Amino acid sequence: MLQAQQLNVSLGRQAILHDVSFEARPGEVTALLGPNGSGKTTLLKTLAGLLPARGQLQWQGQALPLQRGGQLHAACGYLPQDCSTRSRLSVTEAVLLGQLGALGWRVSAEQRAAVQQQLAALGLGALAERRLCELSGGQRQMVFLAQVLLRQPGLLLLDEPISALDLQHQVQVMRSVREQTQARQLTCVVVLHDLNAALAYADRVLLLQHGRLLAAGPARDILTPTLLAPVFGVAIHQAHTASGHSVLCPHGG
Numbered sequence: 001m002l003q004a005q006q007l008n009v010s011l012g013r014q015a016i017l018h019d020v021s022f023e024a025r026p027g028e029v030t031a032l033l034g035p036n037g038s039g040k041t042t043l044l045k046t047l048a049g050l051l052p053a054r055g056q057l058q059w060q061g062q063a064l065p066l067q068r069g070g071q072l073h074a075a076c077g078y079l080p081q082d083c084s085t086r087s088r089l090s091v092t093e094a095v096l097l098g099q100l101g102a103l104g105w106r107v108s109a110e111q112r113a114a115v116q117q118q119l120a121a122l123g124l125g126a127l128a129e130r131r132l133c134e135l136s137g138g139q140r141q142m143v144f145l146a147q148v149l150l151r152q153p154g155l156l157l158l159d160e161p162i163s164a165l166d167l168q169h170q171v172q173v174m175r176s177v178r179e180q181t182q183a184r185q186l187t188c189v190v191v192l193h194d195l196n197a198a199l200a201y202a203d204r205v206l207l208l209q210h211g212r213l214l215a216a217g218p219a220r221d222i223l224t225p226t227l228l229a230p231v232f233g234v235a236i237h238q239a240h241t242a243s244g245h246s247v248l249c250p251h252g253g
């Protein structure tokens, strides 16, 4: 379990996060939502250990250092929003780096199979021999996600993993994240802009506005027109599909 208490973050002279407190549980996908500039990336980087903060952060009951920032916490697999690179590594080589601690001069058949399996789960099998620098931005981010997942971190922090993806890959990525979160009892916090993806794949939701946590709780309780409309500044309508699923759409859309 990840427990954040009274997190406060300033960047330059600007206070960005104000007294953010919440819990994220193992086996659950926690979606972090909010308008542009509300502080989602800042919060995720703080949880990862990359930004200095005031407050308290505990992972599995142990305090994580917050004051300095700059170094990724060991338990954590972090996928940034921007995965640009000039690396000429192949996709397979890049994903294998997820097993860096176990890699020797020879790569075992099991290690190769694990890479192939991870790539297949994200619909990336056909890219295995391509070079990272020759991929699209969305493809590259998925390759880094495969690398992060292969590490099997206890704490998975993903910054907008589906914003640049087509519909098929959005589904594959979110399904895979959810399946692996449940199967390995990972604690997963994922920044999303798509409210319906949160509705479909998140167990819990954190809603940020102007650097403050406005609401936190089960996805179906938070993802309501009443709570969301004032935060995003548009009227939102909730509809139900023939199969009984709930969808959120801008009013009149």
Ligand SMILES: Nc1ncnc2c1ncn2[C@@H]1O[C@H](COP(=O)(O)OP(=O)(O)OP(=O)(O)O)[C@@H](O)[C@H]1O
Pocket: 011, 012, 014, 016, 034, 035, 036, 037, 038, 039, 040, 041, 042, 043
């Ligand atoms: N290095 C920085 N120095 C000063 N202010 C910053 C810095 N980085 C971000 N900010 C400010 O912090 C606020 C939160 O930014 P952040 O990137 O966390 O928002 P976000 O919710 O992830 O936005 P988006 O949805 O657009 O990615 C914004 O007002 C932004 O301008």
